[in-house]
Amino acid sequence: MTTAADRLLRRLEWQVLRRLDGQLQGSYRTVFxxxxxxxxxxxxxxxxxxxxxxxxxxxxxxxxxxxxxxxxDRELTAWLVLDLSASMRQSSPEQRGKDSALTELAVSLARLLTYGGNRVGAVLYDNAKQLVLPPRAGRPHVLRIAHELSKATAGTPERGATDIGAMLRLVASTARRRALVFVVSDFIGDNWEAELTRLTFRHEVVAVRVVDPIELDLPDLGLVVVEDAETGEQILVDTGDPQFRLRLRAEVDTREAEVAAAMRRCGVHANVVTTDEDPLQALVAMVRETKRRRR
Incomplete structure (x- = not known):
């Protein structure tokens, strides 16, 4: 019987391998x-x-x-560190959620890396529970990652601010040997800069920020109830109020600047993927940008 995870993998592996053909530098190497x-x-x-x-x-x-x-190294070990906290489950009306974008990115990366014989492990993390999948090679292992992601995103996340620092400490204690580490998160949370810096001492780290466009530019919807995805706190706001929109815009700009500055201090380039764009196209752009920076 064909499962949803198997259907997802079949679709993604055809698209990602075809669209990235020629972007890679050899069967065992990775541009990352x-x-x-x-x-x-x-x-x-x-x-x-x-x-x-x-x-x-x-x-x-x-x-x-x-x-x-x-x-x-001809054989690479990679880790996918996947933030499944409450803020990653939010979605705009008539738009897929950040967890869906994360799933497609993670499965695509896993298939791309294992295609050359490399091993991939995964850390699925939210505040209440964590799952560590040790590095393996081959398509069946990618299928297991897809299956576990499907199960995890179908459940109800734990409320509370995301402890991204704890997530990074978990992968640091798990990945003993030098590896390529992809951290896929919205990076909504505090106390992660020091842990991300420590992670770069031993590993090569690629940060992928998954962002909902509504987080960057709230449309004029009139009076709406806004809920904090992680704490559940609700507040009634008038999105049509020009002063409110100016204050919100300033806060968003400040937050984005702070996250970008923290990434630079960590020595990590922040790749941003929005939920309204094709994650495979975003992955292609990520590969090209990585190659461009290393020329």
Whole structure:
């Protein structure tokens, strides 16, 4: 019997593998991967190099900056860290939710990575319960990730502010070896910057922010009841009030600037995916942007 998870995987793997054909650099490599873990050689520092790769001992001896070069691993271990908290379950009227966008992105990434023989693990997290799927290769494992995501998003999330820091600590304690880590979340919550920074010390981290457009620009709907997805708190607001819209716009701009600044301090590029766009097209754009930044 064909399950919903199997139908989703069949649809996504056909689209993502076809649309990303030619974007990858080989059957085992991934454009998201920066360096491997095996030291290969030294060369002089170039302005576009990551300063974290500078060999300070050699630089001090030669009085010129040198960077370490690494051989890329043929087999990659990746982790999908998936925020399934209450704020990720919200959706605008007649529009799919952030959890649906997360599911399609996660399954597409898992299939894309395992297609080259790499292993993928997953951490499904909300405040009340967590599920860790150890890294495996192959299509059956991707199907299991899709199945567990379908089950998790069908349930009722725990109320309360998302502890993103705890989610990141969980993957840090689970992923012992250096890996490629995708953190898919709306990053609505506090106390995650320090944990994200620590995660980048050992792993290469790709942040994917899933955002509902209504969070960025609330339309004029008149008097509406607005509910905080995580706490359940409700408030009546007049979305047609110009002063309210100006204050809200300022708060949104401040929040977005703070999140972007925190990501930069962590050394992580924030890829933003909105729920009104095709997640596969967003994934293609993410691949192209990653390649462009590394040229």
């Amino acid at each position: 991967r920066g360096t491997g873990i095996d030291f290969a050689d030294l060369r002089e520092y170039m302005p576009e190099d990551d300063v974290r790769h500078i060999d300070w001992n050699v630089t001090a001896r030669l009085d010129e900056p040198f960077v370490r070069q690494y051989t890329e």
